[in-house]
Amino acid sequence: MSNRRLVIGIDAMGGDHAPENELLGAYQALEQLDKRNCSIRFFGQENVIRQSAEKLNIPLERFSIHHADETVTMHDEPSSIVKKKRTSSMYLGIEQVRVKETDAFVSAGNTGAMMATGTVVLGRIKGVSRPTIGTFFPTITGTPTLLTDAGANVDCKARHLLEFAIMGSIYYSEVTGIEKPTVGLLNVGEEPTKGNEAVLETYPLLQESGLNFIGNVEGRDIMTGDVHVVVCDGFTGNIVLKFAESIITVLRGKIGGYAERSTWNKIKVATALPTLRSVLKDMDYQQYGGVPLLGVNGTVIIGHGKSTPVAIKNMLIRAADVAEANISGKIETFLAKRSEH
Amino acid sequence: MSNRRLVIGIDAMGGDHAPENELLGAYQALEQLDKRNCSIRFFGQENVIRQSAEKLNIPLERFSIHHADETVTMHDEPSSIVKKKRTSSMYLGIEQVRVKETDAFVSAGNTGAMMATGTVVLGRIKGVSRPTIGTFFPTITGTPTLLTDAGANVDCKARHLLEFAIMGSIYYSEVTGIEKPTVGLLNVGEEPTKGNEAVLETYPLLQESGLNFIGNVEGRDIMTGDVHVVVCDGFTGNIVLKFAESIITVLRGKIGGYAERSTWNKIKVATALPTLRSVLKDMDYQQYGGVPLLGVNGTVIIGHGKSTPVAIKNMLIRAADVAEANISGKIETFLAKRSEH
Numbered sequence: 001m002s003n004r005r006l007v008i009g010i011d012a013m014g015g016d017h018a019p020e021n022e023l024l025g026a027y028q029a030l031e032q033l034d035k036r037n038c039s040i041r042f043f044g045q046e047n048v049i050r051q052s053a054e055k056l057n058i059p060l061e062r063f064s065i066h067h068a069d070e071t072v073t074m075h076d077e078p079s080s081i082v083k084k085k086r087t088s089s090m091y092l093g094i095e096q097v098r099v100k101e102t103d104a105f106v107s108a109g110n111t112g113a114m115m116a117t118g119t120v121v122l123g124r125i126k127g128v129s130r131p132t133i134g135t136f137f138p139t140i141t142g143t144p145t146l147l148t149d150a151g152a153n154v155d156c157k158a159r160h161l162l163e164f165a166i167m168g169s170i171y172y173s174e175v176t177g178i179e180k181p182t183v184g185l186l187n188v189g190e191e192p193t194k195g196n197e198a199v200l201e202t203y204p205l206l207q208e209s210g211l212n213f214i215g216n217v218e219g220r221d222i223m224t225g226d227v228h229v230v231v232c233d234g235f236t237g238n239i240v241l242k243f244a245e246s247i248i249t250v251l252r253g254k255i256g257g258y259a260e261r262s263t264w265n266k267i268k269v270a271t272a273l274p275t276l277r278s279v280l281k282d283m284d285y286q287q288y289g290g291v292p293l294l295g296v297n298g299t300v301i302i303g304h305g306k307s308t309p310v311a312i313k314n315m316l317i318r319a320a321d322v323a324e325a326n327i328s329g330k331i332e333t334f335l336a337k338r339s340e341h
Numbered sequence: 342m343s344n345r346r347l348v349i350g351i352d353a354m355g356g357d358h359a360p361e362n363e364l365l366g367a368y369q370a371l372e373q374l375d376k377r378n379c380s381i382r383f384f385g386q387e388n389v390i391r392q393s394a395e396k397l398n399i400p401l402e403r404f405s406i407h408h409a410d411e412t413v414t415m416h417d418e419p420s421s422i423v424k425k426k427r428t429s430s431m432y433l434g435i436e437q438v439r440v441k442e443t444d445a446f447v448s449a450g451n452t453g454a455m456m457a458t459g460t461v462v463l464g465r466i467k468g469v470s471r472p473t474i475g476t477f478f479p480t481i482t483g484t485p486t487l488l489t490d491a492g493a494n495v496d497c498k499a500r501h502l503l504e505f506a507i508m509g510s511i512y513y514s515e516v517t518g519i520e521k522p523t524v525g526l527l528n529v530g531e532e533p534t535k536g537n538e539a540v541l542e543t544y545p546l547l548q549e550s551g552l553n554f555i556g557n558v559e560g561r562d563i564m565t566g567d568v569h570v571v572v573c574d575g576f577t578g579n580i581v582l583k584f585a586e587s588i589i590t591v592l593r594g595k596i597g598g599y600a601e602r603s604t605w606n607k608i609k610v611a612t613a614l615p616t617l618r619s620v621l622k623d624m625d626y627q628q629y630g631g632v633p634l635l636g637v638n639g640t641v642i643i644g645h646g647k648s649t650p651v652a653i654k655n656m657l658i659r660a661a662d663v664a665e666a667n668i669s670g671k672i673e674t675f676l677a678k679r680s681e682h
């Protein structure tokens with residue numbers, strides 16, 4: 001990439017706690033991004049942003065603001081934004097990526113709207129039939145696993161799963177520095193003869209893909225750290241992701257219930273809790289920030305509606321990583337080479 | 342049911358630690374089953390069973406043995422048993438259920454072989470196009486959730502998912518005593534307009550089913566205790582199940598890694614561990630024993646290959662529950678009433 005300063009756009013009106021968490025997270029990311037020669041631009045209603053910043057005591061001198069009249073809500077139909085909300089912070093943020101005024105755009109707003117608007121406005125990379133979102137899972141070894149697709153595409157054919165594998169590998173490699181990440185096909189058994197129609201057809205495609213395909217993997221392999229990129233349809237991926245996200249809540253509920261049973265239990269839990277918290281620190285999903293929409297011409301990062309300031313900070317840093325590494329460009333190059341054969 | 346003594350058959354050659362764990366588990370279940378007027382019959386090589394029992398100091402007077410020359414292994418093709426291994430403990434155990442010499446059969450052996458052999462030998466209940474296996478998940482509230490299908494059917498259409506919901510509801514109700522268990526359709530969002538093709542078609546069928554259908558549920562709802570029966574295809578179900586089963590291993594790995602980092606950490610973990618163990622006790626899958634193959638004419642319970650003696654014990658008790666409740670008969674009655682309309 002050039003040495004020009006990168007601009008990372010953020011939807012100030014995006015998440016459930018917007019614009020407060022967006023402002024706090026951006027403020028936390030400022031020093032680190034500044035050192036990397038990146039600046040942050042807020043998209044949203046300027047007066048709301050300024051009022052909120054004043055209340056939170058956040059100086060805005062080192063940020064820029066791109067005013068947007070409208071806000072996309074969770075109730076907006078994903079496909080409607082490009083037609084009906086062209087002056088929203090989300091639409092304008094993505095549009096600015098298209099015209100290369102900014103280098104990336106992040107939002108903790110309506111996920112479906114981000115995917116649909118990102119795909120329509122930026123367009124698909126040549127050779128990509130369906131953009132995908134991949135999400136990182138923590139593992140025993142500490143090397144994260146990327147699960148893709150995590151919910152963008154519920155009905156998938158073999159060629160879509162192959163594309164997810166290609167995009168996921170390139171993304172994983174750029175973000176972790178691991179050159180030839182291993183790719184596993186999520187399935188109900190290890191044998192190539194197992195699985196539903198889509199995965200049965202995908203297996204030979206992955207064998208011939210030039211990727212570091214290690215065969216089928218099962219649900220139990222996602223968090224062992226034995227495989228880097230796990231490929232699945234977005235229906236399965238979304239359900240596994242949401243199930244995984246609930247584990248910490250379930251554990252917390254279980255521990256609370258146990259503590260309530262007696263004073264002695266309460267003391268035991270109070271003693272054990274700080275240790276458990278340290279152990280589980282990297283199982284906390286907010287550490288991973290948002291997920292990129294892979295396969296579109298530009299860098300778009302989608303965050304959880306409940307994103308905390310820390311999650312927002314990590315999302316902005318992830319955006320800088322993805323933009324700097326020019327992952328869209330690398331996906332395009334890889335696919336172009338493939339189609340030559 | 343009649344007052345006649347029930348006979349529960351068990352594949353003595355089934356699991357990874359057969360016949361030891363089978364003998365130990367059966368011995369543990371003996372008193373409880375005897376009080377319920379049930380006896381236990383081993384299927385397997387008589388000399389192997391007798392030698393092993395002697396070594397383990399288990400008296401065999403109160404058990405019966407049905408000799409079987411052959412053993413089904415994990416490498417046997419599931420569909421091949423009915424043709425090639427008719428003198429195996431698995432085949433004979435299921436055949437004895439068919440001819441009503443025994444009232445149930447449990448095995449921790451080859452799961453696919455159990456499903457295929459159970460379906461072919463016992464036959465499907467009228468109105469059932471695909472038998473299903475459902476599995477219990479622990480929840481925050483303590484009321485378990487049944488996830489069905491958990492791996493028997495990887496490609497499913499709407500009518501299969503509807504059947505799973507019916508069979509799962511009847512099973513859940515009989516086992517827990519909850520009269521009208523709630524049924525949720527596992528999906529990527531709560532809105533009826535979300536999902537892949539199969540679940541979109543299933544939604545209206547469940548609305549008209551007469552079941553206590555509460556709409557779509559997401560991955561995060563499986564362990565909250567807010568829904569009793571969660572319906573999904575066996576591809577998704579199997580992946581979620583195996584993912585869930587790996588959580589305890591992942592936590593153990595994480596805790597081990599944390600302890601290794603310093604002596605102080607080691608002390609902290611040693612203090613916290615007993616509490617954590619108590620808290621997580623009911624997250625232990627062996628508590629739930631095996632899972633029934635629902636939709637066949639007879640009671641067949643399938644256990645995990647790694648089943649411990651405790652899991653085997655619980656599997657035998659589950660078999661008595663299912664046989665006593667005449668769940669196959671109740672499924673048949675429900676489906677017959679439906680087809681009258």
